[in-house]
Amino acid sequence: MRLSFWSYENPAFVGICGGAMSLKGAEILLVAPRGDSYINVLFSVYKRSIDFTPVTLCTIEKRELSEGAEDKIKEVIENTWKDSPPRLLFIVTTCTAELLKIDFNAIRAWAEYILMTPVIFIESNSFTETESEALDHFMVELIDRFTVHALKTRVPSVNLIGPYYFGFREQSNLEELHSLLSSLEIEINSTFPWKANIESIRYLPAAWANISLSPESSMRTLELLKSQFNQPIVKTIPIGELGIKRFIDELAALGLTDGKLKLSDKDMLYGMGSYIGRADNFAHSVNAEQLRRRKAFVFGSFTQAVGVTRFLAEELHFPVVAAGTYSLALADRFREELAGIDTEVFITNDFKEVRQRIMDTQPDLILATQMEKHIAADLNIPSAIISPPINNEMFPVSFQPIIGYRGAAHLADLIFNPLTVGLEDNLKRMFGEDEDDIEEEVPAV
Structure with a gap:
């Protein structure tokens, strides 16, 4: 199977679901045609605690697609919550459910009357609105209400x-x-x-x-x-x-x-307090000296790309050949944040362009998303994931921040550990790679 398309951001309904699942006491009604309910699996894969937000799936079958799905949705709401209404209920539609001719605002008003609890339906367009934009929209709606x-x-x-x-x-x-x-x-x-x-x-x-x-x-x-x-x-x-x-x-x-x-x-x-100054001490160590003879490539969300690029350039003095983001709406601010850093700044959400830039700049380390980790493996370049989209490394079981003093120390490790430097380089030059130098055993006569 060949990858034909990659999106750095999920569609809008993932942002709304992610926001709803972050709240306490909320429950979600997910309306989706059959086969479009993968998001529930996604939630369960990455959940790292036992307080899982309940998600009730309302599957729209062929019959409802032709005759109308309003009665099916109301039936699910009544059967699930009539006797024990949640403190807050969200009605969320997947990409394909948004295409159905259903008046969800009318269903929301009916559900709020029946259940006597706040019911929220946030209109979005998963074909034009990204996960980040939808999450922002989600928060604005709750504040207004x-x-x-x-x-x-x-x-x-x-x-x-x-x-x-x-x-x-x-x-x-x-x-x-x-x-x-x-x-x-x-x-x-x-x-x-x-x-x-x-x-x-x-x-x-x-x-x-x-x-x-x-x-x-x-x-x-x-x-x-x-x-x-x-x-x-x-x-x-x-x-x-x-x-x-x-x-x-x-x-x-x-x-x-x-x-x-x-x-x-x-x-x-x-x-x-015990971590204050650790990243700075590392920046002045013999190991960190190795970094200054190499070059890094950074790509990710606005927050991660800006923070990691500045940490590399300003604190570790690790040259950054290119720094980019897929957060298109913050392109101008991204350029402003990195204006004082000697690097090639670029903004794109096309993974093929990112790959081409990597090939053109030939970095020694790639700090980016899950997609660039695959590209790095293909090009045999060390890499680490420092940004969404969703992947297992975003949800460590252990304590692994990237902000604050402990985050600075962890980020230094994250940057340094993929590289082969110092003694390892010398050993490789002296003895070569294991897989190249091991002689085939001569069979016994």
């Missing part, structure tokens, strides 16, 4: 906007960010949509500011909160130790902290 004006919290607090079910190493990153903000004496008012509920969404306006963890899927949401509730946006993402410094400086400029870390002896010995 549930938020109220609220007094600001007594002590400095922030909302973490953007983390969700299909984010890159989301759980590890959130744990690390909690530790960092706690050491700066900043409270977290709400994380949205990750682990949010109707109550926490209602009081999003109580925070002093909003931290953007994934601009590609949250800019409309952030601008809405800024315009309606006068909440400034913290745009810096703390990837790398210099990124952390810029992040803290931005928080301090908004009056949220004095910029000084308050860490206990235990933190300094065993926790986040």
Whole structure:
């Protein structure tokens, strides 16, 4: 079988489902013609905890396709939730279900009346709208429906906007960010949509500011909160130790902290504090010297590509021959973020163009998505996955952040480990590759 098409972003309904599955107390009705329900399998494959959001599948058969599916959908809703309605119900349609002539807004209103619970249907177009855009749309809809004006919290607090079910190493990153903000004496008012509920969404306006963890899927949401509730946006993402410094400086400029870390002896010995400076120490090590004679190629989502490129160039002094993103909507901002770095910046969502750029630049290391890992294997170039789309490496069972101090140390390992440097190079030059030098055994006479 030959790969004929690859998309770096899933269709819109995956973003809506991912957002809904990130919430507490929510349930999903997935409407899909037979054979189009693969998303349920996708959820179960990558789920790493036991609190699995219930997804009820309403399969549209040939009969409903010809006669109308409204009665079938209503029947599923009544049979499933009439006696035990969820706290929040989402009606989600797959790509092909969107093509059916069904008035889902009417079904939503009927279900809300019958179940006496909030029912959400978010209109989307999976043929023109990406997963990231749909997630942004999802958050805007919930804010419009549930938020109220609220007094600001007594002590400095922030909302973490953007983390969700299909984010890159989301759980590890959130744990690390909690530790960092706690050491700066900043409270977290709400994380949205990750682990949010109707109550926490209602009081999003109580925070002093909003931290953007994934601009590609949250800019409309952030601008809405800024315009309606006068909440400034913290745009810096703390990837790398210099990124952390810029992040803290931005928080301090908004009056949220004095910029000084308050860490206990235990933190300094065993926790986040013990990792402060590790990435910087590595950057000045003999091993890191090897990196400066090589060149890297970076490609991924806006957040990951910007963070990793700056970490490579500014902290490890690892030359980056090309840095690109498939986040087309943030093309101008991507160029601005990397304006001071000596690299070829490009924006594309065509994997064939990315492959051609790799072949043209001949990098020593590729840091990109799952697709580029396949390309790297074909071209015999070391690689590591640093960005969505969805793959197993996005959901580690262990603690593997890429933001914060522990994230900087882990990112240094992620970059360095695929390469063969130093002593390994010398050994290869002296003894050669095993598979080339092992002589065939002479059969016994």
